[in-house]
Amino acid sequence: MGYAQLVIGPAGSGKSTYCSSLYRHCEAVGRSIHIINLDPAAENFDYPVAFDIRELISLEDVMEELGLGPNGGLMYCMEHLEENLDDWLTEELENYLDDEYLVFDCPGQIELFSHVPVLRNFVDHLKSRNYNVCGVYLLDSQFMTDVTKFISGCMASLSAMVQLELPHVNILSKMDLVSNKKDIDDFLEPEPQFLLSELNQRMGPQFAKLNKALIELVDEYSMVSFIPLDLRKESSIKYVLAQIDTCIQFGEDADVKIKDFDPEDDD
Numbered sequence: 001m002g003y004a005q006l007v008i009g010p011a012g013s014g015k016s017t018y019c020s021s022l023y024r025h026c027e028a029v030g031r032s033i034h035i036i037n038l039d040p041a042a043e044n045f046d047y048p049v050a051f052d053i054r055e056l057i058s059l060e061d062v063m064e065e066l067g068l069g070p071n072g073g074l075m076y077c078m079e080h081l082e083e084n085l086d087d088w089l090t091e092e093l094e095n096y097l098d099d100e101y102l103v104f105d106c107p108g109q110i111e112l113f114s115h116v117p118v119l120r121n122f123v124d125h126l127k128s129r130n131y132n133v134c135g136v137y138l139l140d141s142q143f144m145t146d147v148t149k150f151i152s153g154c155m156a157s158l159s160a161m162v163q164l165e166l167p168h169v170n171i172l173s174k175m176d177l178v179s180n181k182k183d184i185d186d187f188l189e190p191e192p193q194f195l196l197s198e199l200n201q202r203m204g205p206q207f208a209k210l211n212k213a214l215i216e217l218v219d220e221y222s223m224v225s226f227i228p229l230d231l232r233k234e235s236s237i238k239y240v241l242a243q244i245d246t247c248i249q250f251g252e253d254a255d256v257k258i259k260d261f262d263p264e265d266d267d
């Protein structure tokens with residue numbers, strides 16, 4: 001059984017930075033981890049890239065040869081990835097042992113989980129190769145300043161969750177930039193009633209029904225939960241990683257082994 005994180009979220013939300021911090025953390029604690037770049041537009045990396053979509057296809061070539069713009073070019077590259085899952089991804093995965101921990105640094109284009117099935121197929125491919133996969137959705141805390149932005153962030157995350165059907169962890173990134181932590185507290189694990197009254201205050205009375213339906217939806221999917229991540233703090237990275245590990249049952253086999261040898265159990 002292998003383990004994988006699919007790191008997703010809007011452009012600039014801090015996915016690649018998270019990946020490199022995670023890499024450094026794991027290195028420091030002596031834990032094996034491999035980061036894979038799935039962003040054909042990425043150029044600089046702060047982490048050693050285990051393997052890279054740019055070895056399969058180059059965005060530059062696509063834009064030049066097909067006359068596509070950067071976003072159309074990216075979609076083309078991702079569709080190309082989808083067509084090559086069986087060859088390319090299978091071959092790359094063969095370089096890793098059965099129980100390895102992989103982290104996929106994805107592009108930020110929202111179309112990737114709202115319009116096209118590439119990431120869904122990617123995930124299904126990983127699952128068929130016996131990987132436990134977790135969706136790690138990063139949202140920039142800078143946008144968590146009022147309820148309308150919060151709801152819109154939730155909706156984007158929800159659309160990824162519905163598309164991918166994966167265990168899902170929401171992370172509020174860039175907490176070091178938040179000067180007033182109290183403002184954010186309102187949105188970390190908010191009461192649906194609080195969100196609804198805030199929304200109703202912000203918007204005209206004609207939206208009351210829609211607001212109620214939105215909050216109920218968000219509540220039903222248990223979406224209303226974000227883990228704050230402050231990359232300056234080792235403890236924060238450790239906590240986030242522990243939450244994700246639980247989601248993909250990483251470390252549980254190790255626990256069983258320890259329990260097997262527990263002398264207390266012998267009588």
Ligand SMILES: Nc1nc2c(ncn2[C@@H]2O[C@H](COP(=O)(O)OP(=O)(O)OP(=O)(O)O)[C@@H](O)[C@H]2O)c(=O)[nH]1
Binds near residue numbers: 009010017106
């Ligand atoms: N202060 C602060 N800045 C951050 C943090 N994480 C990322 N950034 C900055 O935010 C910008 C975007 O970060 P990236 O990690 O490239 O974001 P990304 O989600 O990978 O972006 P795309 O790949 O373009 O979608 C960069 O300028 C980072 O330096 C953080 O925790 N704190």
Ligand SMILES: [Mg+2]
Binds near residue numbers: 015017039106107
């Ligand atoms: Mg990136």
